[in-house]
Amino acid sequence: MKIDSFKFFNHEYTVDGYTELYKKIRFDLRYPANVKRLEIFKNLLKKHKPKKIIDAGCGAGMPLIAIKKRGFNIFGYDKAKNMVLEAQKNLKKNKFSTNLVFYDDFENPKNVKNNSVDCILGMGTFFYSKNFKKTILNQRHKLKKNGRLIFSLRNRLFDVATLNDYTKLFLDEIYEINLLKKQWKKKYKNLTKSFTERKKIKLKKKNIDDKGVYSLVHNPLTITNELFKLGLKCEGIYFYHFHPLPPVFENFDQLYYREISWKMENPTDWRGFLLASGFVVDCKKILID
Numbered sequence: 001m002k003i004d005s006f007k008f009f010n011h012e013y014t015v016d017g018y019t020e021l022y023k024k025i026r027f028d029l030r031y032p033a034n035v036k037r038l039e040i041f042k043n044l045l046k047k048h049k050p051k052k053i054i055d056a057g058c059g060a061g062m063p064l065i066a067i068k069k070r071g072f073n074i075f076g077y078d079k080a081k082n083m084v085l086e087a088q089k090n091l092k093k094n095k096f097s098t099n100l101v102f103y104d105d106f107e108n109p110k111n112v113k114n115n116s117v118d119c120i121l122g123m124g125t126f127f128y129s130k131n132f133k134k135t136i137l138n139q140r141h142k143l144k145k146n147g148r149l150i151f152s153l154r155n156r157l158f159d160v161a162t163l164n165d166y167t168k169l170f171l172d173e174i175y176e177i178n179l180l181k182k183q184w185k186k187k188y189k190n191l192t193k194s195f196t197e198r199k200k201i202k203l204k205k206k207n208i209d210d211k212g213v214y215s216l217v218h219n220p221l222t223i224t225n226e227l228f229k230l231g232l233k234c235e236g237i238y239f240y241h242f243h244p245l246p247p248v249f250e251n252f253d254q255l256y257y258r259e260i261s262w263k264m265e266n267p268t269d270w271r272g273f274l275l276a277s278g279f280v281v282d283c284k285k286i287l288i289d
């Protein structure tokens, strides 16, 4: 099963969920990873002070509203119609114009002019693209000279630290197990058995997350180069959603796990390369032609 993300996010329960996510921090309800992520974005905006901002894939609009309240000139769009409606409802509640959000597609935005924006934000969005490079290039076109693209990605290296079936898949790939001779394959299988003990490992389909939604993971060690080729200079990488131990420990004592995770959150801690499931890249448009 493979679901397009905007269809998944169009469901009522995900729409409501996205308003709730940013309300008071309650470790008993959920881990507030999105709150941490928003904090990173707000700090970067404070640093760069862009004039006109677009929030691509704005969801229920709660981050947009938080940024608007800090005095920024921000607009947002989403491809899920119900998200746009929810964002308009939330804008109204906060006494802002409902015209701040509209319907559009970040893979190919039609309602944002080229070279017209100082900063584009992608909070939990662009990794849902069918064609990631095209999406990023299309954002770049919308930016003015020296404009900024700030967006979050899912961390591929986190698979090493989860010590589960994802670790097995990751190691199989980097060790190129398929190319090994038979005996060694067997030895390796024995050695890595414990990673797949809990669940019978079904070969996971590439780029499908645990909710069945199509989404990509990225390597924070290579992202700077990848973005440079697309005409973006990555000036910072910031980690969030730290895991102090492999995720299975969350089943033993959820509250304790979340409390120590929260204490560990430090966007510039190098351990984020392995222990954080997400990261934010802060890029500037550079000339490529």
Ligand SMILES: C[S@@+](CC[C@H](N)C(=O)[O-])C[C@H]1O[C@@H](n2cnc3c(N)ncnc32)[C@H](O)[C@@H]1O
Residues within 6 Å of the ligand: 005, 006, 007, 009, 010, 018, 034, 056, 057, 058, 059, 060, 061, 062, 063, 077, 078, 079, 080, 083, 104, 105, 106, 107, 122, 123, 124, 125, 128
């Ligand atoms: C994980 S949610 C994040 C929402 C919001 N940015 C936040 O941080 O609360 C991802 C959002 O991206 C939207 N989305 C997915 N594909 C899209 C596309 N091609 N164009 C615009 N929005 C899209 C979804 O509908 C959803 O609202």
